[in-house]
Amino acid sequence: MVKIVEWDKTLKHNQSINLEQVPQDFQDVARWIKSSRIGYAVETEVPNYRIHIQEFWQTTKPETINKDRGISVTVRNKRVIVTEERIRRVLKLGDSTQDPFIMSKDDVLDGFRGMGYVGDFRQKKEIKRKDSQGIGGS
Structure with missing residues (x-):
């Protein structure tokens, strides 16, 4: 069960969010995030x-084990190797190292179109969100 946490605007990272309680203007984005690979990672609260x-950060150093690059750290007298694969597993991303790291511009623009944005995507000032009547909004 995900614990509902109030968003602390003074912090810049490491906060979970309840995607069921986002403002109405962001419901389409929240649904997309919830159904994506990062849904679990975004909603799961982990105390930091x-x-x-x-x-x-005081004990961090790069390390390579069996051709896998990672970060060796010691926290509470316990040595941990943080690797890309470990992050994928713990956050339940459901992808692999073989997946593309960078989305093509067309994929990004298709994502915007799928969320209801219209206009000339080559110029940032031309992208507008459709309102409920299908008329371009801001």
Whole structure:
């Protein structure tokens, strides 16, 4: 069960969000995120302790094991190797290292179109969101 947390605007990262409680203007984006590979990672609250973050950064060093690159860290006297595969598994991303890292411009623009944006996508100022009557909004 996901614990509902109030968004702390003073923090810039490491916060979960309840995608069921986003403002109406963002419901389409929330549905897309919830159904995407990152839905679990975005909604799952994990406590982050300042001392653990400080320890992480003080002990971080790059490491290669069996041709896999990772980050070796020690937190609370426990050595951990953080790898891309481990992050994928823990966050339940459901993808693999063989998946593309970068989406093509066409894929990104198709995503915008799928969320109801219209206009000339080559110029940022021309992209507008359709309102409920199908008329371009802001």
